[in-house]
Amino acid sequence: xxxxYEKKAVDVEWLNSNFPCMMACPAHTNAGRYVSLIxxxxxxxxxxxxxxxxxxxxxxxxxxxxxxxxxCRRGAIDQPIAIRALKRFLTERHGPESxxxxxxxxxxxxxxxxxxxxVVGGGPVGLSAAHDLALMGxxxxxxxxxxxxxxxxxxxxxxxxLPRDVVEAQVREILATGDITLKLNQAAGRDFTxxxxxxxxxxxxxxAVGAHSSRDLSIPGVNLDGVHKGIDFLxxxxxxxxxxxxxxxxxxxxxxxxxxxxxxxxxxxxxxHASGVESQEPSRENEDAVAAREMIDVSLSALRLGAxxxxxxxxxxxxxxxxxxxxxxxxxxxGIILHPGFGPSRILGENGRVSALEVLKTKRVFDESGRxxxxxxxxxxxxxxxxxxxxxxxxxxxxxxxxPEDGVEISRRGxxxxxxxxxxxxSEGIFAGGDCVFGPRLIIDSVADxxxxxxxxxxxxxxxxxxxxxxxxxxxxxxxxPLNLLDLMRQPIPALPLARRTGMTEVEVGFDEETAQRExxxxxxxxxxxxxxxxxxxxxxxxxCGGCVDIxxxxxxxxxxxxxxxxxxxxxxxxADREGLLNVELDDVKADxxxxxxxxxxxxxxxxxxxxxxxxxxxxxGTITMESYNLVPAEVTGLISIEAIDAPFRAVxxxxx
Numbered sequence: 001x002x003x004x005y006e007k008k009a010v011d012v013e014w015l016n017s018n019f020p021c022m023m024a025c026p027a028h029t030n031a032g033r034y035v036s037l038i039x040x041x042x043x044x045x046x047x048x049x050x051x052x053x054x055x056x057x058x059x060x061x062x063x064x065x066x067x068x069x070x071x072c073r074r075g076a077i078d079q080p081i082a083i084r085a086l087k088r089f090l091t092e093r094h095g096p097e098s099x100x101x102x103x104x105x106x107x108x109x110x111x112x113x114x115x116x117x118x119v120v121g122g123g124p125v126g127l128s129a130a131h132d133l134a135l136m137g138x139x140x141x142x143x144x145x146x147x148x149x150x151x152x153x154x155x156x157x158x159x160x161x162l163p164r165d166v167v168e169a170q171v172r173e174i175l176a177t178g179d180i181t182l183k184l185n186q187a188a189g190r191d192f193t194x195x196x197x198x199x200x201x202x203x204x205x206x207x208a209v210g211a212h213s214s215r216d217l218s219i220p221g222v223n224l225d226g227v228h229k230g231i232d233f234l235x236x237x238x239x240x241x242x243x244x245x246x247x248x249x250x251x252x253x254x255x256x257x258x259x260x261x262x263x264x265x266x267x268x269x270x271x272x273h274a275s276g277v278e279s280q281e282p283s284r285e286n287e288d289a290v291a292a293r294e295m296i297d298v299s300l301s302a303l304r305l306g307a308x309x310x311x312x313x314x315x316x317x318x319x320x321x322x323x324x325x326x327x328x329x330x331x332x333x334x335g336i337i338l339h340p341g342f343g344p345s346r347i348l349g350e351n352g353r354v355s356a357l358e359v360l361k362t363k364r365v366f367d368e369s370g371r372x373x374x375x376x377x378x379x380x381x382x383x384x385x386x387x388x389x390x391x392x393x394x395x396x397x398x399x400x401x402x403x404p405e406d407g408v409e410i411s412r413r414g415x416x417x418x419x420x421x422x423x424x425x426x427s428e429g430i431f432a433g434g435d436c437v438f439g440p441r442l443i444i445d446s447v448a449d450x451x452x453x454x455x456x457x458x459x460x461x462x463x464x465x466x467x468x469x470x471x472x473x474x475x476x477x478x479x480x481x482p483l484n485l486l487d488l489m490r491q492p493i494p495a496l497p498l499a500r501r502t503g504m505t506e507v508e509v510g511f512d513e514e515t516a517q518r519e520x521x522x523x524x525x526x527x528x529x530x531x532x533x534x535x536x537x538x539x540x541x542x543x544x545c546g547g548c549v550d551i552x553x554x555x556x557x558x559x560x561x562x563x564x565x566x567x568x569x570x571x572x573x574x575x576a577d578r579e580g581l582l583n584v585e586l587d588d589v590k591a592d593x594x595x596x597x598x599x600x601x602x603x604x605x606x607x608x609x610x611x612x613x614x615x616x617x618x619x620x621x622g623t624i625t626m627e628s629y630n631l632v633p634a635e636v637t638g639l640i641s642i643e644a645i646d647a648p649f650r651a652v653x654x655x656x657x
Contacts, residue, residue: 123151
């Protein structure tokens with residue numbers, strides 16, 4: 001129950017540590033909030049929270065790599081909350097693909113502004129940016145090279161993971177947000193140039209071209225017939241083009257294989273350029289995750305296209321493969337034959353066509369300094385017969401459409417250099433984000449890049465400032481959690497039986513209402529915390545009874561004497577600098593008195609607290625309260641007047657008259 005709102009100074013670092021799922025999400029979706037609403041049966045309200053910061057919520061509910069689940073504190077107890085599956089449950093009820101869609105943008109559309117934005121690329125970055133820019137009142141034109149919008153969501157992700165009608169519904173919803181125009185079959189460099197966009201009067205350009213080019217593997221035999229690149233294979237399959245596949249297929253992949261061609265032997269330190277942009281270092285973890293997903297997608301797609309046998313070769317041993325364990329298990333269940341711990345040596349052929357792959361047993365993947373530098377056992381050669389080889393070793397952007405006169409700096413890694421805060425390139429008014437800047441990344445990273453680019457463009461054009469969210473504090477009365485909270489087990493995500501996994505039928509089925517609520521009840525409510533704030537005025541000063549310590553089921557509270565603590569000078573200085581935040585915790589003790597005076601202190605292990613509220617209920621003087629924290633977007637503050645914004649409209653109107 002809500003008692004009242006409080007305006008308090010809250011330490012941001014502490015707050016972030018209490019929002020692990022939200023802070024792990026690049027788009028900062030408040031997963032805990034919508035999960036808890038699902039547990040209460042408030043599904044539409046939950047959907048609004050899930051959808052509000054993420055214009056691709058329906059897609060992420062199916063194919064997001066869910067970093068929020070990795071960060072979930074419940075995972076330290078047993079297993080994390082199935083956040084992605086719960087998001088899908090919500091979007092299937094109220095998303096654009098559902099029978100009862102909810103318009104979460106109603107009332108959010110801002111007045112029209114006199115600026116036009118060109119977005120080059122209709123993938124997750126471009127769609128996310130267009131959505132947010134349209135809400136801000138901008139006129140946006142998306143130029144997409146393919147005959148369909150969605151980028152790799154449509155062209156790279158197999159339909160058995162992400163149905164095409166879901167992508168199409170999400171795109172339609174975004175296009176209906178505001179003044180957004182989609183132009184298909186418009187490729188940069190072929191149908192237009194960056195200079196053309198400037199001449200057409202676009203006030204800013206966002207480059208969101210992704211990474212649609214497959215990387216090469218430099219071994220003998222790669223030019224034989226029957227050897228294909230993973231991205232090319234997926235593009236053909238997903239666009240419905242004819243692709244002839246053999247009976248015995250080998251997929252070469254595994255994530256770290258891509259490092260050989262994606263990274264130099266030594267890591268390049270970020271370079272600060274005179275133009276104010278930086279060459280971004282691709283994340284090894286992200287590249288591994290994307291390449292591993294490509295490897296699994298290619299393997300399972302090959303089976304669905306009629307291959308009788310699909311083998312997968314990767315450098316790492318099975319327990320070190322970069323693909324998620326559930327994906328590896330799923331691949332094995334569907335008949336993929338794994339050959340972990342082997343690297344490709346050469347491709348053999350007969351009459352110009354591939355006939356076998358020679359592999360070597362891996363001795364190591366990384367050298368002593370941690371660099372990707374695989375070594376193999378001598379004399380360990382073995383042959384794997386095949387008639388088709390697909391190389392799933394990573395992706396790279398195509399940036400040949402950029403000309404010197406565009407002024408966009410390209411790093412030695414073949415990526416666009418940007419200002420990491422605003423995503424503006426070295427050319428004023430041209431922004432970039434996603435895989436063409438940071439290398440292959442997760443879908444949710446691309447969504448976040450699109451949102452960040454939209455803010456950067458808005459701040460550049462309108463000379464406004466987007467402040468950080470403010471913290472809203474709710475003091476709760478009679479807070480409680482389910483008595484059997486720790487006995488609730490993670491609900492398995494339903495999937496089709498193996499016999500029915502044919503063609504491009506979606507494999508995962510999704511939660512029903514009862515299962516979703518049961519899973520959501522496992523949430524620990526990390527945005528709620530125990531606060532010790534007694535004061536002399538209301539007689540709630542701690543009396544050191546120890547009741548809270550006795551009742552805590554997780555033993556995360558302890559009262560100890562001050563002489564058991566050592567206060568380093570830098571700690572004392574930090575406490576002194578933050579006196580406004582810590583005056584309650586220090587209870588009128590000066591920072592420089594710590595380590596000198598005698599007394600007792602209450603210690604709490606935040607990582608073990610399950611927010612049960614028993615300590616607050618037990619406290620006889622009301623020292624302990626349960627408080628809920630929520631981040632609320634702050635209003636944009638303008639540095640120019642409304643009259644200045646309206647002036648171009650008046651000028652255009654006068655010219656037309």
